[in-house]
Amino acid sequence: MSVVGFDVGFQSCYVAVARAGGIETVANEYSDRSTPACVSFGPRNRSIGAAAKSQVVSNCTNTVQGFKRFHGRAYTDPYIQSSKPSVVYDLAQMPSGTTGIKVRYMEEEKVFSIEQVTGMLLTKLKETAESALKKPVADCVISVPSFFTDAERRSVIDAAQIAGLNCLRLMNETTAVTLAYGIYKQDLPAPEEKPRTVVFVDVGHSAYQVSVCAFNKGKLKILATAFDSELGGKAFDEFLVNHFCEEFAKKYKLDVKTKPKALVRLYQECEKLKKLMSANCSDLPLNIECFMNDIDVSAKLNRGQFEEMCAGLLARVEAPLRSVMEQTKLKKEDIYAVEIVGGASRIPAIKERVSKFFGKELSTTLNADEAVARGCALQCAILSPAFKVREFSITDVTPYPISLKWNSAAEEGLSDCEVFPKNHAAPFSKVLTFYRREPFSLDAYYNTPKELPYPDPTIGQFMIQNVVPQASGESSKVKVKVRINVHGVFSVSSASLVEVLKPAEGEEPMETEPAAKEEESKMQVDPDQQKAQGDNQKENGDKKSETEDMETTTEDAKQEKKTDQPPQAKKPKVKTKIVELPIDNSLHWQLANDTLNLFVESEGKMIMQDKLEKERNDAKNNVEEYVYEMRGKLHGALEKFVGEADRDTFSLKLEDTENWLYEDGEDQQKQVYIDKLAELKNLGQPIQDRYMEAEERPKAFDHLGKQIQQYMKVVEAYKTKEELYDHLDEADVDKVDKLASDAMIWMNSKMNQQSKQNLTLEPAVKVTEIQAKIKELFSACNPVVSKPKPKVEPPKEEKGEQNGPVNGQEDPDAQPGSPEKTPGAADTAHPETAEKKLPEMDID
Numbered sequence: 001m002s003v004v005g006f007d008v009g010f011q012s013c014y015v016a017v018a019r020a021g022g023i024e025t026v027a028n029e030y031s032d033r034s035t036p037a038c039v040s041f042g043p044r045n046r047s048i049g050a051a052a053k054s055q056v057v058s059n060c061t062n063t064v065q066g067f068k069r070f071h072g073r074a075y076t077d078p079y080i081q082s083s084k085p086s087v088v089y090d091l092a093q094m095p096s097g098t099t100g101i102k103v104r105y106m107e108e109e110k111v112f113s114i115e116q117v118t119g120m121l122l123t124k125l126k127e128t129a130e131s132a133l134k135k136p137v138a139d140c141v142i143s144v145p146s147f148f149t150d151a152e153r154r155s156v157i158d159a160a161q162i163a164g165l166n167c168l169r170l171m172n173e174t175t176a177v178t179l180a181y182g183i184y185k186q187d188l189p190a191p192e193e194k195p196r197t198v199v200f201v202d203v204g205h206s207a208y209q210v211s212v213c214a215f216n217k218g219k220l221k222i223l224a225t226a227f228d229s230e231l232g233g234k235a236f237d238e239f240l241v242n243h244f245c246e247e248f249a250k251k252y253k254l255d256v257k258t259k260p261k262a263l264v265r266l267y268q269e270c271e272k273l274k275k276l277m278s279a280n281c282s283d284l285p286l287n288i289e290c291f292m293n294d295i296d297v298s299a300k301l302n303r304g305q306f307e308e309m310c311a312g313l314l315a316r317v318e319a320p321l322r323s324v325m326e327q328t329k330l331k332k333e334d335i336y337a338v339e340i341v342g343g344a345s346r347i348p349a350i351k352e353r354v355s356k357f358f359g360k361e362l363s364t365t366l367n368a369d370e371a372v373a374r375g376c377a378l379q380c381a382i383l384s385p386a387f388k389v390r391e392f393s394i395t396d397v398t399p400y401p402i403s404l405k406w407n408s409a410a411e412e413g414l415s416d417c418e419v420f421p422k423n424h425a426a427p428f429s430k431v432l433t434f435y436r437r438e439p440f441s442l443d444a445y446y447n448t449p450k451e452l453p454y455p456d457p458t459i460g461q462f463m464i465q466n467v468v469p470q471a472s473g474e475s476s477k478v479k480v481k482v483r484i485n486v487h488g489v490f491s492v493s494s495a496s497l498v499e500v501l502k503p504a505e506g507e508e509p510m511e512t513e514p515a516a517k518e519e520e521s522k523m524q525v526d527p528d529q530q531k532a533q534g535d536n537q538k539e540n541g542d543k544k545s546e547t548e549d550m551e552t553t554t555e556d557a558k559q560e561k562k563t564d565q566p567p568q569a570k571k572p573k574v575k576t577k578i579v580e581l582p583i584d585n586s587l588h589w590q591l592a593n594d595t596l597n598l599f600v601e602s603e604g605k606m607i608m609q610d611k612l613e614k615e616r617n618d619a620k621n622n623v624e625e626y627v628y629e630m631r632g633k634l635h636g637a638l639e640k641f642v643g644e645a646d647r648d649t650f651s652l653k654l655e656d657t658e659n660w661l662y663e664d665g666e667d668q669q670k671q672v673y674i675d676k677l678a679e680l681k682n683l684g685q686p687i688q689d690r691y692m693e694a695e696e697r698p699k700a701f702d703h704l705g706k707q708i709q710q711y712m713k714v715v716e717a718y719k720t721k722e723e724l725y726d727h728l729d730e731a732d733v734d735k736v737d738k739l740a741s742d743a744m745i746w747m748n749s750k751m752n753q754q755s756k757q758n759l760t761l762e763p764a765v766k767v768t769e770i771q772a773k774i775k776e777l778f779s780a781c782n783p784v785v786s787k788p789k790p791k792v793e794p795p796k797e798e799k800g801e802q803n804g805p806v807n808g809q810e811d812p813d814a815q816p817g818s819p820e821k822t823p824g825a826a827d828t829a830h831p832e833t834a835e836k837k838l839p840e841m842d843i844d
Helices: 080-087 114-133 148-163 173-182 231-253 260-279 303-309 317-330 348-358 372-385 513-521 527-534 593-634 645-660 668-721 730-756 765-787 826-827
Strands: 004-010 012-019 022-025 038-041 046-048 061-063 090-093 099-107 108-113 140-146 166-171 196-203 207-215 221-228 286-290 297-303 337-341 393-397 402-408 413-420 428-436 440-448 456-466 474-485 490-502 574-581 583-586
Touching: 004 114, 004 173, 004 372, 012 114, 012 372, 022 372, 038 099, 038 114, 046 114, 046 337, 080 090, 099 114, 099 826, 108 114, 114 140, 114 593, 140 148, 140 173, 140 372, 148 166, 148 456, 148 583, 148 593, 166 173, 166 372, 166 456, 173 196, 173 207, 173 221, 173 337, 173 372, 173 393, 196 317, 196 348, 207 317, 231 260, 231 286, 231 297, 231 303, 260 286, 260 303, 317 348, 337 348, 413 428, 413 645, 440 490, 490 583, 593 645, 593 668, 668 730, 668 765, 730 765
Parallel strands: 004 140, 140 166, 196 337, 221 393
Antiparallel strands: 004 012, 012 022, 038 046, 038 061, 090 099, 099 108, 196 207, 207 221, 286 297, 402 413, 402 440, 428 474, 440 456, 456 583, 474 490, 490 574
């Protein structure tokens, strides 16, 4: 299983993977860890990432960026309509009513959905991860802004499916940052102690998010979130663009916004200027050559003027900070640290205002750009069985309160209930109980539309089917399980009918297991304890430990419930049967399965087309490379190996091929380039072969000569009866002598032939022939000269008892210097053996 985290940003994307050494942010094919969130469409293929970014000016109307904010939105959405003037590509309406992007691809007008375009970007990020891990990637965790609604989140999940990814969790960007911050901390308070509270401020290119997190050892809990979805680096860029558009209109009489290419160039230069102003206080120039109508433009700006110009934007920094403090009811002295991340967090004015609000220095312990991707990879590692990760539970929150409404038969109107209040723990499940006689629908919606950065508060409609009255005619008890899953998406996950069975005559009523569970469901559960248990689960959390059962009752006939009666002696046990009910989901802006399958198939075809185009370009580049390489060498290294007539013919052919490449050969099929290269190599390869032969031949002859000398030395040593070779057989040595002499004659003959041969002709002897001769000589002679000497067995010593020396005389058989045979040695060195000596005897 792969462990990969994708930070899909508005402007840039990052890929983090888990390896044995920990989490690593990987680089793309340009050795850059940042991949632009950019897709460009051409007549033959797509370019994605850095390759697309380079076409922003040259192919501006077919190069799309900043599309993340269009997820899950209708074309008629006021946000989409207000964004149309600020993008240089065309937005169009999809058949389903959602937003699409109109481009020219493969010489045709095409409209791609936002899910498809994000799927293309994810395909590129997936390739980057696969290249780093050297294995296929499917399982991953993808980041989304914490303020994304259900429709936007489902749209991102669909995009992941189009790219062939299995998204284990959509993770809020600020939650990913908190995990990257907390999991490595060794000094967090114990679970029973007061938690450490840290504020995280994420100022990205398109949005500004704040979250408050409580840390204890082994767990984190998000307390509250707040955001400004329109305050980010992009907003400051647009202020600069508008400022210079006005300046250039007065100074140069240029209407920049009428020319998409000029507008794109101005956006690029303003972004560079903004970054320079973050590091410098002095006046900084903005110069663009041939900006419009061959006019060069220039202007100046400094940080003070920039901050004055953006005072309205900077004033919005405090509102989300104040909001999270009010939601959590914390005081500023309760905050342990304020951690700031995000690309636009480098703007000094923003840092100054955040620091001033909390009255403390900002902490920058995390990588401002890569923290989200690293947090996503850590979450993926926690969910993966392939990696052992320190236990760390994550409790996220729902950013908006969610309510359900339904038709109430008893009250003859709509009833509603807030199921998940704002900042409720997630993922989380609740069980609602209804008493109904017929199928009914539940409408889910966000009940604070003013807080939504989205025009429609609708989440979806869920129709509970097959509800029938009980056999007695009473209303049936229907248990409905509602859930916010790990992606932050709301759903009605199951519905069941509790059917009361009438016992047969004479049968004693008994309670079955489902009924027992029903009684359990009415027990009160500590929400904090349940949240902690739920977060420790490694799956999507449909386990019972994550759920809190909440019983909310609606009645068709209130008189059926006798709650006011006093307790009775003992109720007879009843037998119940649980029947699962089908649920018909009608979600806001969800892709239909057939549409999604069509998009997956389309993505597969485009990937294949990109691959074929790459192969075609590679074949063309190979021809061009060969032309330039050979043209340089014909008057250099290869000059001595080709005749003048052949050189002129080949040079002419190379020149014709070069002209063809930039004319008729500009756009040909792959096979045409392969054939053209083969045609050139028919002329050039023999020349290169002669050159290579001349380079390698002396080395081969030298090797052969050394081998012959070696064998001749062995023969000479044998003839002089050297002990090292006296075990060799004479016939074998004579054979070696003859083979070495023959090889020497062959080598001298070939060297003489080659010395007389013209370098422009085929060589008299080839390196392969010399190598074959070396191999032949080695296989025949080496077994002889390397034959080992036969082993000589030492004579066996007679085993017998010997008497020691007489009165200090030396043992005549003793070896000189042998300690154990030295007189008296046994007595001094081994006194214990002296006692065991045989009695001394006289020797004649």
